[in-house]
Amino acid sequence: MSSLEKETTRAAQQAARGFIGGDLLVESLKTEGVDTIFGYPGGANLWIYDALYLSDINHILVRHEQGAIHGAQGYSRASGKVGVVLSTSGPGATNLVTGIADAYMDSTPLVVLTGQVAVAGIGKDTFQEADVMGITMPITKHSYQVRDPRDIPRVVREAFYIARTGRPGPVLIDLPKNVTGEVLPAGEDYFSNSTMKIHGYQPRFEPNALDVDRLREAIKQAKKPILYIGGGIISSGCSELITRFARETRIPVTSTLMGLGSFPPDDPLYLGMLGMHGTYTANKAVFESDLLIACGVRFDDRVCGKLERFAPNSLKAHLDIDPAEIGKNVAIQYPVVGDVGRSLALLLEDVPVPDCSEWLSKLQKLHAEVPLTYTKQPGILKPQEVLEMLQAATGGQAIVTTEVGQHQMWAAHYYKPVSPRKFITSGGAGTMGYGFPAAMGAAIAKPDQTVVCVAGDASFQMNIQELQTIFERNIPVKVFVINNRYLGMVRQWQELLHGERYAESRIGGPDFAKVAEAYGVLGLRAENAEEAQAAVAKALSHQGPVVVDFIVAEGENVFPMVLPGRGSDEMMLADRWSE
Amino acid sequence: MRRTLSMVVNDQPGVLSRIAGLFTRRGYNIESLTVGTAEQPGLSRMTISTTGDEAELEQIIKQVEKLIDVISVVSIGEDALVARELMLIKVSASAPARSEINGIVEPFRASIVDVAHSSLIIQATGDTDKNDALVELLRPYGIIEIARTGVTALIRGQLVSA
């Protein structure tokens, strides 16, 4: 059907059944610029589907609601837009819970639409009733239950505004069936009533100028400063500003997992990722620093390790939009609350240049002396090799999503995204099953870019059903399964921390290439370096979706590693302890 | 350190859950919580008395402020505050004990609001310490039931709590 025909048919259908709450919802979503929804229908959201029928919003029908929400997250993380997901009530809505928690942890802006039983049935244990507002309260930025369809335009507007401003996050709208199904009398202007009423929400964009001046003076005094940057740089869209700031001040930079891509990976100021699996030099630099300048980060335990030993001799500055992050885990002497990009812009108006060239050259020397390493073994494919091949073939230009585990850390080590929104991973929640649907969402948001999901053999099995979705819609995701026949990260902890008692970490999987073929998706398999090289090339040049099963060494570990409870200066390197 | 948080919140379903849930999840302590309508329609005033060190209290306030339905929060120290709690105590009272109980109740400016054959209900208003003291004095007579509302509060003088 042409879009004109669709529009005409839609109008005729609407005229026949009347203008309903669901129509109001779809119109409100369009007003917010929504072009894509990830969802799954059921009894309680059927009026919403009725309103979506023949609309020009692209609805992605997934095979599990968890796939829908991670899809919306990937879409959002790749595009910077608010992701939208739609489920039915009860089990449909509870299937979204993991994704909501994940989005909350990683500050991903989402609007989550859940069907609900009719208002008259709420509280009566009606079929497929679940208290989704109650269940998700601690993992949403805000939530609504709409009781009157006339509130829909205002609620939708507020929800998008709250989701994308300040510190972004998921906002849930619970929509009882009678509300979306209610026929509204024609001839009224339902949109005039969309003025927002959120007096309790005033995110602070503009930092306090005095705080910025205090920080500027502190930077001038510093001898061993370091920039510790994270996902907030990407949310704020200030990767160019942080790059300029580092280059003009000559302060070395380390990034969190969530910040990868926000600073040019080949810049001589860049020391790599910090934290549990950070580089030797990045962790060493943080430990020895006298001024830690934290930008858009949250002092996560996977970054800091044992708090008493985290940057023990440094003064600490924290630039963040969320005032509650300041001092939450670590005492801060120089807080700057506001948009981190805006704060950096103010600092750049009168750039403080510290005297730290000695410090920088010492770190650069160290970084060259202790690079990331692994040992190749003839005839056996090492997981790191696959990531190096991916890096070589894409030059860091592709969007890479990851699942969770060892392969995620190797991707962080060896894949070097050249710009923001090219490395999409579940950081705060560490959700296995995130990466594959997120890749699907990213590929929908950025159809002109190569999208690769680096998956573990176990993680991939958590949402493998979305192969059907990418097949049907011809979404050209390239899944690289780093197949070690283990819950590798669990195995590593058992080896290092549980006396090699490998309880339940050996895990089987199917022949992934055959599974892919069964879904109609190209499946490849590689067992050694030559085959891997060929498979990478073939996968990246293939027009449609593809799954490559890389059969890699079983017992490889991720190094460096700061063992849990240790200080970030005590690292296990591949073959020895750091001094 | 004990602090009283006086907050103005939207009078919306779920607000109490959001705030109580936040305290539970982050491991903050609630000593008492009262809620009732505020001066403006559509808004409620919630008063929570809590304990914690300086850093913890700062976190509590910032986390509460993040809730969209919370319009304002102020933390008030004991001395800057008019804090009151209403308490009802049902106490056993044989005829001879009654005049004694009367003598205890009077200096507290409490009043006897129900008289039954062998018991009395006393109504007292005051800060928590004063009400505690009254409970202790009445204990020897045999306390049958106590109901306390928890503290509600406003800042002294011209300043407003929100």
Ligand SMILES: Cc1ncc(C[n+]2csc(CCOP(=O)(O)OP(=O)(O)O)c2C)c(N)n1
């Ligand atoms: C949903 C979920 N369940 C359990 C875990 C705990 N966990 C973390 S890593 C990991 C192993 C992942 O195995 P795989 O996907 O094969 O990746 P590998 O570590 O082998 O690269 C597990 C079980 C998790 N992060 N998420």
